[in-house]
Amino acid sequence: xxxxxxxxxxxxxxxxxxxxxxxxxxxxxxxxxxxxxxxxxxxxxxxxxxxxxxxxxxxxxxxxxxxxxxxxxxxxxxxxxxxxxxxxxxxxxxxxxxxxxxxxxxxxxxxxxxxxxxxxxxxxxxxxxxxxxxxxxxxxxxxxxxxxxxxxxxxxxxxxxxxxxxxxxxxxxxxxxxxxxxxxxxxxxxxxxxxxxxxxxxxxxxxxxxxxxxxx
Amino acid sequence: xxxxxxxxxxxxxxxxxxxxxxxxxxxxxxxxxxxxxxxxxxxxxxxxxxxxxxxxxxxxxxxxxxxxxxxxxxxxxxxxxxxxxxxxxxxxxxxxxxxxxxxxxxxxxxxxxxxxxxxxxxxxxxxxxxxxxxxxxxxxxxxxxxxxxxxxxxxxxxxxxxxxxxxxxxxxxxxxxxxxxxxxxxxxxxxxxxxxxxxxxxxxxxxxxxxxxxxxxxxxxxxxxxxxxxxxxxxxxxxxxxxxxxxxxxxxxxxxxxxxxxxxxxxxxxxxxxxxxxxxxxxxxxxxxxxxxxxxxxxxxxxxxxxxxxxxxxxxxxxxxxxxxxxxxxxxxxxxxxxxxxxxxxxxxxxxxxxxxxxxxxxxxxxxxxxxxxxxxxxxxxxxxxxxxxxxxxxxxxxxxxxxxxxxxxxxxxxxxxxxxxxxxxxxxxxxxxxxxxxxxxxxxxxxxxxxxxxxxxxxxxxxxxxxxxxxxxxxxxxxxxxxxxxxxxxxxxxxxxxxxxxxxxxxxxxxxxxxxxxxxxxxxxxxxxxxxx
Numbered sequence: 061x062x063x064x065x066x067x068x069x070x071x072x073x074x075x076x077x078x079x080x081x082x083x084x085x086x087x088x089x090x091x092x093x094x095x096x097x098x099x100x101x102x103x104x105x106x107x108x109x110x111x112x113x114x115x116x117x118x119x120x121x122x123x124x125x126x127x128x129x130x131x132x133x134x135x136x137x138x139x140x141x142x143x144x145x146x147x148x149x150x151x152x153x154x155x156x157x158x159x160x161x162x163x164x165x166x167x168x169x170x171x172x173x174x175x176x177x178x179x180x181x182x183x184x185x186x187x188x189x190x191x192x193x194x195x196x197x198x199x200x201x202x203x204x205x206x207x208x209x210x211x212x213x214x215x216x217x218x219x220x221x222x223x224x225x226x227x228x229x230x231x232x233x234x235x236x237x238x239x240x241x242x243x244x245x246x247x248x249x250x251x252x253x254x255x256x257x258x259x260x261x262x263x264x265x266x267x268x269x270x271x272x273x274x275x276x
Numbered sequence: 277x278x279x280x281x282x283x284x285x286x287x288x289x290x291x292x293x294x295x296x297x298x299x300x301x302x303x304x305x306x307x308x309x310x311x312x313x314x315x316x317x318x319x320x321x322x323x324x325x326x327x328x329x330x331x332x333x334x335x336x337x338x339x340x341x342x343x344x345x346x347x348x349x350x351x352x353x354x355x356x357x358x359x360x361x362x363x364x365x366x367x368x369x370x371x372x373x374x375x376x377x378x379x380x381x382x383x384x385x386x387x388x389x390x391x392x393x394x395x396x397x398x399x400x401x402x403x404x405x406x407x408x409x410x411x412x413x414x415x416x417x418x419x420x421x422x423x424x425x426x427x428x429x430x431x432x433x434x435x436x437x438x439x440x441x442x443x444x445x446x447x448x449x450x451x452x453x454x455x456x457x458x459x460x461x462x463x464x465x466x467x468x469x470x471x472x473x474x475x476x477x478x479x480x481x482x483x484x485x486x487x488x489x490x491x492x493x494x495x496x497x498x499x500x501x502x503x504x505x506x507x508x509x510x511x512x513x514x515x516x517x518x519x520x521x522x523x524x525x526x527x528x529x530x531x532x533x534x535x536x537x538x539x540x541x542x543x544x545x546x547x548x549x550x551x552x553x554x555x556x557x558x559x560x561x562x563x564x565x566x567x568x569x570x571x572x573x574x575x576x577x578x579x580x581x582x583x584x585x586x587x588x589x590x591x592x593x594x595x596x597x598x599x600x601x602x603x604x605x606x607x608x609x610x611x612x613x614x615x616x617x618x619x620x621x622x623x624x625x626x627x628x629x630x631x632x633x634x635x636x637x638x639x640x641x642x643x644x645x646x647x648x649x650x651x652x653x654x655x656x657x658x659x660x661x662x663x664x665x666x667x668x669x670x671x672x673x674x675x676x677x678x679x680x681x682x683x684x685x686x687x688x689x690x691x692x693x694x695x696x697x698x699x700x701x702x703x704x705x706x707x708x709x710x711x712x713x714x715x716x717x718x719x720x721x722x723x724x725x726x727x728x729x730x731x732x733x734x735x736x737x738x739x740x741x742x743x744x745x746x747x748x749x750x751x752x753x754x755x756x757x758x759x760x761x762x763x764x765x766x767x768x769x770x771x772x773x774x775x776x777x778x779x780x781x782x783x784x785x786x787x788x789x790x791x792x793x794x795x796x797x798x799x800x801x802x803x804x805x806x807x808x809x810x
Contacts, residue, residue, distance in 0.1 A: 074787075075379035075456070085382045085455040092447045096485045103489035103519060107504060110515060193502035193509060205510030211502040215493070 071247045083249050090253045094260045097223075101264055104216050108271060111208050121201055122209035123275040125190055127181060131273040134177050135265065141170030142262040145231070145255050148238075152248045157238060160251075164235040167258070171228045178221055185210070216268055223261045230254045279765050280686045284783040299384035300786055304391050305369030306684065311394065312366055315357035320746065322350035327708070327742040330735045333726045343725035344411035345426065351414030352431060356438050357398055359669055360527065363534035364480075365390070365445050367676045368473050370684060372449060374777035374784065375467045377458025377793040382451035390444035393437060400434030403427075413723065415524070418505040418516040422497050429495055436491045439484045442530070446480030449473050458776070460795035467775045467799040468557050472537020475561035479526045479533075479568060487523035490516065517579055521572035529568040531665055533561055535672030536603055539625055542675050543607045544800045545773045546622035547614030551800040553606035560599035567595050574643055578652045586645055593643035600636050604629065619771065620694035624675035627702050631667025635660055638713065653723075656716025662709045674701075674752075681756065682770045686782040687763030693755035700748030707741025775799045 069079060076082040112119045148163035189197030192214050196207035234254050237243065243251055285302045295303060326346055329337040338346065369387065373380055381387050404410060410431040412421040421428050453474050457466065494516065496502050503509030505516045536557075544551040551557065573581055573589030581589075607629060616622065638660040642648050651657060682688050711734045716722075720731050727735060769778040776793050777784070797804055 073384070075373075075381075075384065081455060085451050088454055089383060089386075089447055089451045092450055092481055096443055096447075096481055099482060099485035100489050103486050103493070106519075107493075107515065110512070111504075111510075115510070193497075193500055193506075195500065205503070208503055208510050211504055215496070215502070 069247065071249075079247065086249050086253060087256075090256050094256060097260055097264075101216070101219065104212070104219065105267075105271075108212050108216065111212060112275075115204060115208065118201075118203035118206055119209055120276050121203050122206045123272060125185075125188075125198075125201070126213070126273045127184075128273050130177055130181055131269050134174050135269045137170050137174050137177070138262045138265050141167045141174070142259050144170065145258045149248065149251055149255050152238070152243050152251055153245055155245045157241065157243075160243075161235065161238050164231060164238060168228060168231050168235065171224055171231070175221065175224060178217070213272055216272065220261070220264055220268060223264070227254075227258050227261050230257060281781040281783070281785070283785055284686065284781065285786045286685075286783050288786055297388070299380070299388055301369050301373050301381045301384065301387060302684075302784065302786075302788075304384075304387050305366050305371075307391055308361060308369060308394070309366040309684075311391075311398070312358050312362050315353050315398065316362075319350055319354035319358055320749065322346055322353065324742060324746055326350060327739040329725060330727070331739040332736070333729060333732060335726050338725070340725040341411065344413075344723070345409040347723060348410050348413055348431075349405060352401065352410070352435070355414055355527075355531075356435050357401060359531045359665060360438075360442055361394060361445070362531075363538065363669070363673050363676065364449065364473055364476055364530075365394070365441075367538070367673070367680060368449065368469075368534060369445070371680055371777050372452060372470060372473055373456065374780065374788050375470055375775055375799075376453065376456055377461055377776045377789065377795070378452065378456035379787050379789070380456075381448045382456055383448050386444050387448055390441040390448070393444070394441040397434045397436075397438035397441060400430050400437060404430035404434065415520060416491075416494060417520075418494065418497065418513040419507070421494060422501075422505065429498055432491045432494055436488055436495075439488045439491075442480050443484045446477035446484075449477040450481065453477075458793055458795060464555065464558070465795060465798050468540035468551065468554065468561075469534075469537035471558040471561050472533050472535075472540065475565040476530050476533045476537075478562075478565050479530050483523045483526040483530075483569070486519060487527075490519035490523065493519075514576070514579055514581065517576050518572070521575045522569075525572040525575065526565075526568040528665070529564055531669045533564060535628070535669040535676075536561065538672045538676035538679070539607060539628055540603075541773075541775070542621045542625045542679050543610050544802070545679075545771050546619060546625065547611045547616050548772070548802050548806070549610055549614035550798075550802055551606070552609035552612075553602070554800070556602050557606050560602045563599035563602075564596065567592065567599070571596060574648070577645060577648045590643055590645040590648070594640060596643075597636065597640050604633060604636070619678075620689070620691060620698065621675045621679035621771070623695065623698045624671050624678060627698065628668060628671040628675060631663055631671060631705065635663030635665075635667050639664065651716060653721055654716035655712040655720045655722055658722050659709045659712035659716060662712070667705060667709070674698075679771065680777075681759070682766030683777055683782045683784070685760055685763070686766055687759050688766045688770060689759035689763055690755050693751060697748050697751035697755065700744055700751060702748075704741050704743070704745030704748055708738050708745055709741075711735075711738040711741065774801060774805060 072079055072082060076085065144163045144166040148160045148167065151157075151160035151163060185191065189195075190210050191197070191207070192211035193207055196210060198206075231254060234251050237250065285300055295307070298304060325337065326343070329335065329343055329346070335343075369381070404427040407430060408426045410416070410421075410426045410428045411424055412426070412428060416428065416432055453466070453470055493502070493504055497505050501509070504511045505513050507513060540551060540557055571589060571593045573585055574593045577586050577590070638656070642651060642657060642660055678689070678694065715731055715734045715738070718731070720727060766782045768781055770782075771778070774797060776789075779793055780789050
């Protein structure tokens with residue numbers, strides 16, 4: 061155990077018998093939470109599959125309106141941010157706190173870059189009137205109900221964007237806790253949980269990118 | 277042990293702040309208990325208003341539009357604010373860690389957060405009542421729910437928020453059961469209530485997010501007309517029904533599985549006999565949870581899904597009868613040649629067995645495709661649902677409430693008045709709802725504020741029954757509240773139960789057990805314990 065002689069580590073809550081039990085409980089809880097996140101997106105993936113199966117040509121035509129290059133860059137940015145997140149945790153395990161801080165800052169920066177690029181993509185679509193449902197005013201697309209594609213596009217990427225913002229909040233909080241020296245190689249569970257969450261956000265994008273940008 | 281222990285979770289620590297910020301699962305369970313009983317009362321008042329309206333076909337009480345809001349509120353309050361959180365979040369929260377020999381649930385802060393999230397969700401629903409309550413029925417079917425002018429958004433947003441509370445409870449329980457069992461407590465020496473809660477928690481975690489995204493889509497459809505569920509814009513309203521029932525069918529097992537867990541406890545304790553078929557009961561809970569995800573289409577036999585889909589869903593629906601039947605037969609076999617004592621929890625347990633069996637068997641009737649097409653949307657469905665949910669879950673909840681009441685408060689209620697209350701509830705319930713089976717079979721459609729004269733005798737009978745039922749609950753409220761002040765001290769183990777919560781004081785200390793309990797016998801080893809005690 062990580063207990064110092066005769067003491068009770070500050071992070072250990074009273075109802076756990078040791079740090080190991082506490083950490084494994086946190087991990088299981090986090091995985092279950094990630095499962096609920098997947099099912100939350102699962103509803104949208106189901107809607108995507110159904111409407112694409114019904115309107116294959118419309119989906120093919122509409123997807124050409126998305127900017128593959130920007131999507132590709134964003135995919136690389138997010139994957140890189142997952143790497144820096146993992147490296148931050150690794151650094152903490154090796155008790156290199158300052159390096160961990162730097163990696164966390166890098167992760168935050170990549171996340172912000174992702175959102176900035178997304179902002180440019182969104183504002184371009186707003187400008188063209190490629191909007192969901194009744195706000196769809198774009199005329200450059202043939203086929204039935206192309207607004208359905210954009211409804212799904214904005215729903216999926218919007219929900220994902222909210223998760224990116226939430227993740228940035230978590231990473232920022234972890235950054236502050238790391239700078240305040242609250243973690244050690246013996247206890248870095250919150251950092252690790254944030255990492256798991258961030259990888260899921262990344263993973264969902266890895267599914268969104270080909271489904272939305274690379275149809276055909 | 278005489279008197280109430282001076283050191284217990286109710287008085288240590290003191291002050292209202294220590295309650296509002298508590299992380300003690302017992303206090304949170306109790307706060308949930310108060311909240312759900314409050315909403316049970318509200319939902320019950322809506323139910324009585326409905327029955328007053330239906331006493332005669334003259335629409336004596338409210339206009340048809342208001343009637344639509346009444347039954348919507350009755351459904352939404354009873355389902356989302358009462359029955360889904362009822363057993364897990366109140367009784368489950370209170371006893372699960374004690375059954376496992378743990379000091380608390382795995383994430384006490386998350387547990388408290390779930391209560392506050394519940395309160396916020398409830399506030400949205402209350403707000404909706406005063407801003408033109410939704411009139412869609414508790415299912416919020418599109419396209420009507422996107423067109424009505426009533427406050428569908430406030431209601432569905434409230435339900436969306438309540439979903440998180442349910443997810444957090446489920447998540448907490450799964451981790452608690454996996455990680456916090458006392459030394460020596462194996463999976464198969466856990467009391468069966470834990471298995472019931474475990475199966476429930478799996479459904480809560482897996483199904484609730486799908487309802488969440490469905491309601492988000494519905495809200496966006498209303499706000500921005502995104503067209504996903506709107507046929508005029510290439511969307512599909514039946515997709516809404518698929519999404520909705522993908523959650524809401526498993527959700528009825530969120531409602532019944534914890535009840536089945538309670539029955540598995542009380543039936544053994546009050547028969548003074550080892551539970552028959554422990555593993556069969558445990559695995560049938562998981563079986564029900566598993567099958568629950570594959571039967572949602574039986575709500576949509578007349579909604580325009582394909583015939584082949586309807587046939588498959590009908591067949592799969594029959595499968596639910598197997599694990600349910602396994603449970604009922606195991607409970608009966610537990611009672612067989614037992615030494616049965618008819619204390620209040622056992623009376624409710626027997627009521628559960630009778631009413632749930634009727635509810636379950638009529639479920640098989642409704643699962644049959646040809647019969648369903650005839651019965652769809654009639655009072656037969658209403659009666660079936662109430663036999664399972666009220667005759668099943670609520671009776672099990674009352675069994676559990678009476679069973680653990682002495683543990684929660686350290687005091688006993690009057691057995692005499694408990695019998696009076698139970699008798700009124702049993703008679704009132706059957707009067708109210710058995711008549712509705714007949715009404716439904718004769719073709720009375722649900723959700724109408726008036727009816728043909730020929731249905732009047734049965735509707736009148738049902739309405740009178742609902743007041744007998746209500747009177748039963750009033751009796752119960754009186755003797756339970758009275759017991760808080762004047763009840764005899766219960767002592768540690770008033771029922772002779774063998775599960776761990778009975779080894780600690782009533783009410784228990786904040787940390788549940790002064791010393792981590794040692795497991796010396798199984799939860800139902802009555803033969804062994806009685807032999808040991810000569």
